[in-house]
Amino acid sequence: MSDIYSGTNLRELPGFNIILPAGLISGIPNLIGIIYVLVRTLTRWWVTERSLSMAHRVPFYMSVTELNLLCINYINAGYSAIHGETLQGTACKIAGGVTFFCVTVNMALGGLLSFMTYLRICKKRFYNTGIYDYKFLSIILLISLTLTLIGVNEYGPNKFWCYSAPTDPITPLITIYDNMWIYTVAVVAINFGGVGNAIIYIIYENWTNKYDSSFKTDDSLKNSDGSNNTLVLNSTSGTFKNNQDSYPQIKVHNSVTIEKEIITFSSSNLEISNQE
Numbered sequence: 001m002s003d004i005y006s007g008t009n010l011r012e013l014p015g016f017n018i019i020l021p022a023g024l025i026s027g028i029p030n031l032i033g034i035i036y037v038l039v040r041t042l043t044r045w046w047v048t049e050r051s052l053s054m055a056h057r058v059p060f061y062m063s064v065t066e067l068n069l070l071c072i073n074y075i076n077a078g079y080s081a082i083h084g085e086t087l088q089g090t091a092c093k094i095a096g097g098v099t100f101f102c103v104t105v106n107m108a109l110g111g112l113l114s115f116m117t118y119l120r121i122c123k124k125r126f127y128n129t130g131i132y133d134y135k136f137l138s139i140i141l142l143i144s145l146t147l148t149l150i151g152v153n154e155y156g157p158n159k160f161w162c163y164s165a166p167t168d169p170i171t172p173l174i175t176i177y178d179n180m181w182i183y184t185v186a187v188v189a190i191n192f193g194g195v196g197n198a199i200i201y202i203i204y205e206n207w208t209n210k211y212d213s214s215f216k217t218d219d220s221l222k223n224s225d226g227s228n229n230t231l232v233l234n235s236t237s238g239t240f241k242n243n244q245d246s247y248p249q250i251k252v253h254n255s256v257t258i259e260k261e262i263i264t265f266s267s268s269n270l271e272i273s274n275q276e
Contacts, residue, residue: 010160011084015180019160020081023187027070030191033198034070037063040201044209057133058113059201065109066194069102073190076161086157096155096162097148104144106193112140159183 010016041060045052052060076095080086087095116136119125129136154164160183 009084010080010086013159015183016160019180019183019187020077022184023073023077023191024081026188026191027074030066030070030194033194033196034063034067036198037194037201038067040205040209044211047209047211055204059197061109061133061137062106062197063194065102065106066197069099069106070191070194072099072102073161073187076163077187080161086160086162088157092157092162093155096158096164097152099162100151100155100164101144101148103190104147105140108140108143112136 010020037059041052041056041063044056072095076087076099086092116127119127151164156162158164
């Protein structure tokens, strides 16, 4: 691990009063966008009592990864802003590793979704992602964990926060080019993920969830089942039975027996001759 920034008074570095406040402030609209998508998605799932389609699961997964990244960023950058130095020792290594893992999960999720969309649209290939998409999520976690473990010895202080050291070949260019505005744009861009996800969600789903069409479909099916006396054929006994109750019988000569509801009259046997 590189110790070039360990114990450094961050308040003496150029851009301290711009970079960290920019990251913390931009996290507020990011959090609002994340909560908005999570609440709408969970509300839809709760109200409809149905499994969510992939079109609704994708924004949900993106919001979860953005929330994880936002939380670790607030801990990481918030400590630096308050104390004027990064977390030290093992705490900094853990914060740096977790931050790197969350970033990688977010990027792997976007990349894998793009690849699956390409296969579905362009190649007409469909893959079963398993119950609760466990196959899909397992691939993402495996990729992220592998990349995180590769640089396990390189996590530590990285100027304004704990991340991967500048000497780590996996570290993004942001940690290599030491420029105040690059850092500022980077921390703001990282916090734009939740906002962008919410904007796209609103574009395709409007401002509120619409349940009218699904409810009408359900109601029509229920009404159809309730109003029509569905007759089920019993192949072994040669009878039709209503799917709700047992009713008085009307016999058909040399044919099958039909059961039918008689409300005002008592049951009787009617002999009906066959007519060609």
